[in-house]
Amino acid sequence: MGWMLLSVIFTAIIIFSFSWTVLALIRQRKLSEMKSDFVNNMTHELRTPVSAISLASEMLLKPMVLSNREKVEKYASLIFDQNNRMRSLVEHVLQVSAFDRHEYRLNLAEVDVHEMIDDLVASFRLIVEDRGGSITLKTEADRSLLVGDRLYLTNILSSVIDNAEKYSPAKPQIVISTRSSEHGIYIIVSDNGVGMTASQRKLIFQKFYRVPTGNKHNIKGYGLGLYNAQVLAKAHGGSLTVTSELGRGSTFSLYLPYGESRNSDYIS
Known part of the structure; x- marks a missing residue:
């Protein structure tokens, strides 16, 4: 036995x-x-x-x-x-x-998130409208000022909006909204794009990963934008997450603390 x-x-x-x-x-x-x-x-x-x-x-x-x-x-x-x-x-x-290698530092200063979004949307709106689409803003956060690195925060949001535009059909419908929480602000970017499967969602923030679309070169990119965006969100003490369903678009949610929480390893 x-x-x-x-x-x-x-x-x-x-x-x-x-x-x-x-x-x-x-x-x-x-x-x-x-x-x-x-x-x-x-x-x-x-x-x-x-x-x-x-x-x-x-x-x-x-x-x-x-x-x-x-x-x-x-x-x-x-x-x-x-x-x-x-x-x-x-x-x-x-x-x-x-x-x-963690060889970068955050240059912290006061940032108006709503102002930053307005500046970004101005540059993306021409591209989206040229495709017959639209970008809708719903900036409803009660408090839009936080402490962060404006350049890196712009890079995060730019990567997310760029992803929404690239993976949307002929007429992209992108909605960018904000809402306040007790300790931070949420920036939500939703689109009517191709969406993702559960397995693709697990890989979307991995370095080099790109959602398959048939022709590998019909959508520009290197599989680095969302990886960089999540790294920078975490460096700010925040997070970047996604919900998505194949054929029904994706919603990226960026959370940023107002300034109480920071990863000290990245602060200059």
């Missing part, structure tokens, strides 16, 4: 170890696939500015172009714009590396 019990225990240990190994391999494979997708997508994104700079440089070497000031300015401007685009891509990656 004792040997039988030991045999059962031993078998259970073997099954558990095997299952754990399989799950670890699956997770490793998924991470490898996400990294591969990131590299492929980054390569795809870099190809356009590199090609544009190459073509513009070639045109500037032609005597007939050099003798035309208007054309010189046109191609020089193109090179400048595409160079800035590549710099932005590189800074995106470097920022993630800095976040992983």
Whole structure:
């Protein structure tokens, strides 16, 4: 009887170890696939500015172009714009590396959340309305002032709104609302986009992860924006969560404390 019990225990240990190994391999494979997708997508994104700079440089070497000031300015401007685009891509990656090593600090100051939202919406509204959609504001928080890093808070909200616009259909309907709680403010961004499955929701804040949409390049991005946003929300003592249903859109909820709670590791 004792040997039988030991045999059962031993078998259970073997099954558990095997299952754990399989799950670890699956997770490793998924991470490898996400990294591969990131590299492929980054390569795809870099190809356009590199090609544009190459073509513009070639045109500037032609005597007939050099003798035309208007054309010189046109191609020089193109090179400048595409160079800035590549710099932005590189800074995106470097920022993630800095976040992983905690090599950044919050420059804290008083921030008016409603004013920040108004500024952001002004830039996104043109993009959304050009697609036949709309952005609706419902700033109902009684208290909109908090202590935080305005640049990083803007980055958080920009990533969330950008995600709502990119993953929405032909006519995006985005609603941004705020509400007060006892110790902080909630900023809620809802959309009528493609939504997510339960398994996709679990991965959405992972580095390099992007919700599958068929063609990997039809929606721009690197799988870094929401990862960065959640890291920065936590650094502010807050949180970034999501609720979503496939085919019925997503709702991101950003909570930020007014100033009572901060992660001291990130404060300058």
